Amino acid sequence: MQRNRKKIITRYLVYAVELLFVYALEQILASRLGFCGLYLFLLIPVFVGISLFECENTGMFFGILTGILIDYGYGSGIGIWAVFFCIVGYFLGVLSNYVVRANILIEIFVSAFLILIVYSFRTFFKLWDFSTFVIVWKEDFWKYLLASASIFVPAFYFNRAISYRFGGDEEIVE
Amino acid sequence: MRSFFKSAPFKLILTVVTVLLLVLLYTKIFPDNNFIENGISYITVQFQRGMAWLFDKSGDYMHVFREKEELQSENEILQREISRLRDKTIDYYNLKEENKSLKNLYGMKEKDDSLKFVRSDVIGKSDTLDSSNFIIDRGSDDGISVGDAVITDKGFVGSVCKVSACSSYVRTILSADCKVGVIGVESREEGVLMGNLNFSKDGLTRMAFISAQSPIKNGEIIVTGGIGGMYPKNLKIGKVTKTSYDEHDSFYYAVVEPFQNIKELKSVYVINDFENKGKIEILNSSDTEK
Numbered sequence A: 001m002q003r004n005r006k007k008i009i010t011r012y013l014v015y016a017v018e019l020l021f022v023y024a025l026e027q028i029l030a031s032r033l034g035f036c037g038l039y040l041f042l043l044i045p046v047f048v049g050i051s052l053f054e055c056e057n058t059g060m061f062f063g064i065l066t067g068i069l070i071d072y073g074y075g076s077g078i079g080i081w082a083v084f085f086c087i088v089g090y091f092l093g094v095l096s097n098y099v100v101r102a103n104i105l106i107e108i109f110v111s112a113f114l115i116l117i118v119y120s121f122r123t124f125f126k127l128w129d130f131s132t133f134v135i136v137w138k139e140d141f142w143k144y145l146l147a148s149a150s151i152f153v154p155a156f157y158f159n160r161a162i163s164y165r166f167g168g169d170e171e172i173v174e
Numbered sequence B: 001m002r003s004f005f006k007s008a009p010f011k012l013i014l015t016v017v018t019v020l021l022l023v024l025l026y027t028k029i030f031p032d033n034n035f036i037e038n039g040i041s042y043i044t045v046q047f048q049r050g051m052a053w054l055f056d057k058s059g060d061y062m063h064v065f066r067e068k069e070e071l072q073s074e075n076e077i078l079q080r081e082i083s084r085l086r087d088k089t090i091d092y093y094n095l096k097e098e099n100k101s102l103k104n105l106y107g108m109k110e111k112d113d114s115l116k117f118v119r120s121d122v123i124g125k126s127d128t129l130d131s132s133n134f135i136i137d138r139g140s141d142d143g144i145s146v147g148d149a150v151i152t153d154k155g156f157v158g159s160v161c162k163v164s165a166c167s168s169y170v171r172t173i174l175s176a177d178c179k180v181g182v183i184g185v186e187s188r189e190e191g192v193l194m195g196n197l198n199f200s201k202d203g204l205t206r207m208a209f210i211s212a213q214s215p216i217k218n219g220e221i222i223v224t225g226g227i228g229g230m231y232p233k234n235l236k237i238g239k240v241t242k243t244s245y246d247e248h249d250s251f252y253y254a255v256v257e258p259f260q261n262i263k264e265l266k267s268v269y270v271i272n273d274f275e276n277k278g279k280i281e282i283l284n285s286s287d288t289e290k
Helices: A002-032 A043-052 A056-074 A080-099 A104-127 A130-165 B002-006 B008-029 B035-065 B068-106 B197-201 B285-289
Strands: B116-125 B134-136 B149-152 B155-163 B168-172 B180-184 B190-193 B205-210 B221-224 B236-246 B251-258 B267-273
Touching: A002 A043, A002 A056, A002 A130, A002 B035, A002 B116, A002 B134, A043 A056, A043 A080, A043 A104, A043 A130, A056 A080, A056 B008, A056 B035, A080 A104, A080 B008, A104 A130, B002 B008, B008 B035, B035 B116, B190 B251, B197 B205, B205 B236
Parallel strands: B155 B236
Antiparallel strands: B116 B134, B116 B267, B134 B168, B149 B155, B149 B267, B155 B168, B180 B190, B180 B221, B190 B205, B205 B251, B221 B236, B236 B251
């Protein structure tokens, strides 16, 4: 029991450091690769990878952490994306625990969908003009999505490895 | 469905969401220097500083992998540049002497001693759309406040728009939300520097609200006006590349190419104090009549 608790705490710490590391990487890549006009959404695929291998409450917790980092990175008030990712984290936990087994296709589909939502909302509320939004969206979104897709697979397998190495939530019950 | 709304998970989600909405409300009421963002900034800035350091260090070693031909052609260009600069140095000393005498003649002040700077590194980007806006690793703990001017050795690049304890968000002159009073050094034409999404992509900005018969010319240098007391006077910004008319917003504007390439910034200086900070300059009657 003691060993299990130690494993769980280690696992959660690894996830937290992983999210902070990826957040810093996302920010620095965006600021240093400004000449490419790219913005890589790295935090979202990593969050999806974590949530797919954890229970719903853990998914919710790391959803809040991801949302707070996104809110903080954008300089908007803390809470908007935290609420959104909290709910998404919960349902991803439910999905992978009770509906389908976590697999790479879910990671790709959910990550792409969440990037679409985050990018579209941010862009639309910044522009407040639908026609300009459509032009900007068509021009930039696919570029950003394809660049961000580079981390979908590593995020999935890395988090799966962490989950297996430090045990799943089933062990807590025992 | 009814049982779900009575279940423990639903109550947990509801509690968490309520707490987060209260946090959101708090951060909206106190947007600057609130303890929540300060706490987050203390943790994230350490990671971002480390990442920036690693990124810059790795960049220094990347040149080793460049192609030999590329280095040779670069060497040739640099040799030509050295020769050209030698010629310029001779001109420089002649001009320096002439300038010295002119300065003495007009009693111009050589340097503004009242300026106080804080050096900081660029550690992130704050917006996907306004690709020029960025985050720096200094905040209110270092004496930075909202509205402080941000410069580099090449000129004015923007101003601080949001502050946490150890990080700040900078809105650059390429941003559509930027509004800075500026002036043309030769024509004395006044205008407002405000970015535009289309120009921003090419690293350009624009000086809006210039008059229809503006005497402003291509190549004219644009500096800060300093009238509102927000920024020091005469901080160089860029040069005019063309003048045009905005049919959508109905005003004349000049396209300005900043001296500093804003999208490739690694470190900046924040002016947190200067003489006449916060003092609004009132035009005298003769100026008003003009």
